[in-house]
Amino acid sequence: MSDYNFAYLDEQTKRMIRRAILKGIAIPGYQVPFASREMPMPYGWGTGGVQVSAACLTPDDSFKVIDQGADDTTNAVSIRKFFEHTAGVATTEHTVDATVIQTRHRIPEEPLTEDQILVYQVPIPEPLRFLEPRETETRKMHALEEYGLMHVKLYEDIARHGNIATAYAYPVKVEDRYVMDPSPIPKFDNPKLEMAAIQLFGAGREQRIYAIPPYTKVVSLDFEDHPFDPSKADHPCDLCGAEHTYLDEVIIDDEGGRMFVCSDTDYCSKRQADGHRGRLSPIEEAAE
Amino acid sequence: MDIQSLSGGFENAPVQSAHAFRTALNVLSRPGTIMELRGANAPAPVSEAAATLLLTLCDPETPLYLADTHDTKEVRDWIAFHIGAPLVGRAHAHFALGTWEALSPINTFPIGTPEYPDRSTTLIAELDELNEHGASLTGPGIKDRAHLGLPEIDAFQMNACLFPLGLDFYFTAGTRVAALPRSTKVEAD
Amino acid sequence: MYVAVKGGERAIDNAHAWLAEERRGDTSIAELSVEQIREQLGLAINRVMAEGSLYDPDLAALAIKQSRGDLIEAIFLIRAYRTTLPRIGHSHPIDTGKMACDRRISATFKDVPGGQVLGPTFDYTHRLLDFKLAAEGELPEAPIRETEAQDMPRVTDYLNREGMIQTEERTEGTPPDLTRQPMEYPANRPLRLQALTRGDEGFVLSMAYSTQRGYARNHPFVGELRIGKVAVEMDISALGFSIDIGEMTVTECETVNQFTGSKSEPPQFTRGYGLVFGQTERKAISMALVDRALRWKELGEDNVGAPAQDEEFVLAHSDNIQATGFLEHIKLPHYVDFQSELELVRKLRAEVMAASQKEAAE
Known part of the structure; x- marks a missing residue:
């Protein structure tokens, strides 16, 4: 077989995924089971996100793929190429130009708009999975809204470490009902989960799709005496000087030298183009 | 099966259904928003928007209920040819089509279970x-x-009280579509 | 000045080119043909077809060639291909009672009607490297015996006549399809069997082995193992009748397991069942043992907490394509989540240090 359907998946599969997406939108934070298909990339490498994107994309879309916030990480490149080949869709690295953005582990710094869809790749969709490995049990807990185990875990963290020891994939409660895993984004990104764009989450191997509609209430779990703290490295970006962005720490020599740079590469280069400078920005040539 | 049953499908299914799905997604994600939805034509009284929705979302895996207003031989034939959805009673329906009056009372449709509200x-x-x-x-x-102009208020208020269980609604008129998921709280204005 | 690593796209292309070169190996050595792989690596083909859930020896051979002999990678290629195939219809259940057996043995009886047929088995070979194979040796011809085409009676049917073995009731329901519906727990037996037959051979083998060593021991005997060709029939709605669309080789194993009875059932034997594409007997026997272990609830046995009794544990982890994908995904960059952990650990350390300094000062 040499010719695949638009966006790779056959129409019946896309309809099945689309129905799951709509149920997800109707029940924010609830994990809808779907008959995930084997994709031509491995499970765990974004098959859920890819299936959701394939079900959403139209030929008019402008598609952006990021991994760790960057457009040029190898798996982001690989997924972008896949859709260029199978959907003939236009791609972009600019957040503002994208209509569909597939992401792994980050939410872009640029606030998203009503005209955008953010698709997350999710490894383990069940926020309770590491507390209770059994699907039969966690399903009951969600049904009964029985989230005590999660609060006990977080409280034990505080008792032992003085802090909640979860730095990424920090659990949230959606619309006062379902506890949800926001995928392994750093907790710094959690406050952005309340946004204008549609957020869709795809977990291929675990066969789950879930969603957050625009302007939906999303609260990071916490306690009155230990409020949620979306902290990040206490540095400005060394390239663009931003003080409000999530930073990667880069080791630059073998003597402990390091620098901090925006993980959102598009945001950082845009700021640099706008004239923002950081500690390690190249010395400017005199204006010509 | 007459010629009307064989026509009215998508000419380019992958692309037209992709656009139609985005509309379906947008209106459900933003309750109250009305959008144009075109592409499929089913025998009367099915509107173009409803026909397009059916063609985009339904297939042999989705049992469909046709309320009296829409349960005609022509509509059945069209669905059999283009969609293949098994026609069933209310209690087994994944989708249901009809006028609001014909679909009422809506408490006869499945609302999901606590484990599987979907x-x-x-x-x-x-x-x-x-x-x-x-x-x-x-x-x-x-x-x-x-x-959004709704045919009534009480039914939707009661439905929202069932959350996370409940029904989800698409409203169609001609080529226009809007939606109301179970999560929306409805009040008389 | 720092420049972020770029060029992911070129790196990927170059890696693929190098991979292709490594796949071919030394070009002064003749290239393997797909036909050679199909004919001479038949058991590898069988495993790829079984776990790939697609009966096509030519495609399996191509996948093995493309994957450089990495069978899990080959299975993955087949799975990814099979999902794109349209579903034209469903065959009738195959009738293994009408199998043309190449091999058929029973461990529970010395002799059985139809006879013990050893067939092409490694069982009694001495595992000595055969250096004659290294030199391209002549093939000695295998002796041929005339047989009459006849249905092989099932060994378990003999036990059934005495009421000594639990009867498996025939049901008319359509079994669920693992590849079209999301897995749902608790799973019924058809779903469990589907998962096991396409499950990883090594995983299913180890699970079966664990039951033999005492983790939910269920005293299995190989009631019968048969390997051979069966016809595949399918209804063609346009024709109004069913036609034979081809034949395939399968391995079927029924184990006979001791059962001391429960409140509702008298003491009798029970069965475990294995059915796998191709000549794959290690897998079929393993499958039968694990199937039997998973039936504890239905048979009113105790759950002793053994891994092979735990349906979710077995079914959720038996698929090697899911497992290998998730395992290997940790090679992908995780620097954003790692960074958040790094900061958290730094913060926790700083607080502990500050607290101990304060203590020391006091």
Whole structure:
């Protein structure tokens, strides 16, 4: 077989995924089971996100793929190429130009708009999975809204470490009902989960799709005496000087030298183009 | 099966259904928003928007209920040819199509179970007209408050009380579509 | 000045080119043909077809060639291909009672009607490297015996006549399809069997082995193992009748397991069942043992907490394509989540240090 359907998946599969997406939108934070298909990339490498994107994309879309916030990480490149080949869709690295953005582990710094869809790749969709490995049990807990185990875990963290020891994939409660895993984004990104764009989450191997509609209430779990703290490295970006962005720490020599740079590469280069400078920005040539 | 049953499908299914799905997604994600939905034509009284929705979302895996108003031989034939959805009673329907009056009382459709709230019916209610005046809507997908002309209020209030169980609704009129998920709180304006 | 690593796209292309070169190996050595792989690596083909859930020896051979002999990678290629195939219809259940057996043995009886047929088995070979194979040796011809085409009676049917073995009731329901519906727990037996037959051979083998060593021991005997060709029939709605669309080789194993009875059932034997594409007997026997272990609830046995009794544990982890994908995904960059952990640990350390300094000062 040499010719695949638009966006790779056959129409019946896309309809099945689309129905799951709509149920997800109707029940924010609830994990809808779907008959995930084997994709031509491995499970765990974004098959859920890819299936959701394939079900959403139209030929008019402008598609952006990021991994760790960057457009040029190898798996982001690989997924972008896949859709260029199978959907003939236009791609972009600019957040503002994208209509569909597939992401792994980050939410872009640029606030998203009503005209955008953010698709997350999710490894383990069940926020309770590491507390209770059994699907039969966690399903009951969600049904009964029985989230005590999660609060006990977080409280034990505080008792032992003085802090909640979860730095990424920090659990949230959606619309006062379902506890949800926001995928392994750093907790710094959690406050952005309340946004204008549609957020869709795809977990291929675990066969789950879930969603957050625009302007939906999303609260990071916490306690009155230990409020949620979306902290990040206490540095400005060394390239663009931003003080409000999530930073990667880069080791630059073998003597402990390091620098901090925006993980959102598009945001950082845009700021640099706008004239923002950081500690390690190249010395400017005199204006010509 | 007459010629009418064989026509009215998508000419380019992958692309037309992709666009139609985005509309279906957008209106459900933003309750109260009305959008144009075109592409499929089914025998009367099925509107173009409802036909397009059916063609986009239904297939042999989705049992469909046709309310009296829409349960004609022509419509059945069209569905058999283009969609292949098994026609069933209310209690087994994944989707249901009819006028609002014919679909009522809606408490006869499955609303899902606490373990699987997704195992519920999505109703496609054909209205005479759709407009952004009327009931006041709040909830997920709505920034502050939205408005939508609904055929009644009580049924939707009761449905929202079932959350996370409940029914989800598409409203169609001609080529226009709007939606109301179970998560939306409805008040008379 | 620091420049972020770029060029992911070129790196990927170059890696693929190098991979292709490594796949071919030394070009002064003749290239393997797909036909050679199909004919001479038949058991590898069988495993790829079984776990790939697609009966096509030519495609399996191509996948093995493309994957450089990495069978899990080959299975993955087949799975990814099979999902794109349209579903034209469903065959009738195959009738293994009408199998043309190449091999058929029973461990529970010395002799059985139809006879013990050893067939092409490694069982009694001495595992000595055969250096004659290294030199391209002549093939000695295998002796041929005339047989009459006849249905092989099932060994378990003999036990059934005495009421000594639990009867498996025939049901008319359509079994669920693992590849079209999301897995749902608790799973019924058809779903469990589907998962096991396409499960990883090594995983299913180890699970079976664990039951033999005492983790939910269920005293299995190989009631019968048969390997051979069966016809595949399918209804063609346009024709109004069913036609034979081809034949395939399968391995079927029924184990006979001791059962001391429960409140509702008298003491009798029970069965475990294995059915796998191709000549794959290690897998079929393993499958039968694990199937039997998973039936504890239905048979009113105790759950002793053994891994092989735990349906979710077995079914959720038996698929090697899911497992290998998730395992290997940790090679992908995780620097954003790692950074958040790094900061958290730094913060916790700083607080502990500050607290101990304060203590020391006091």
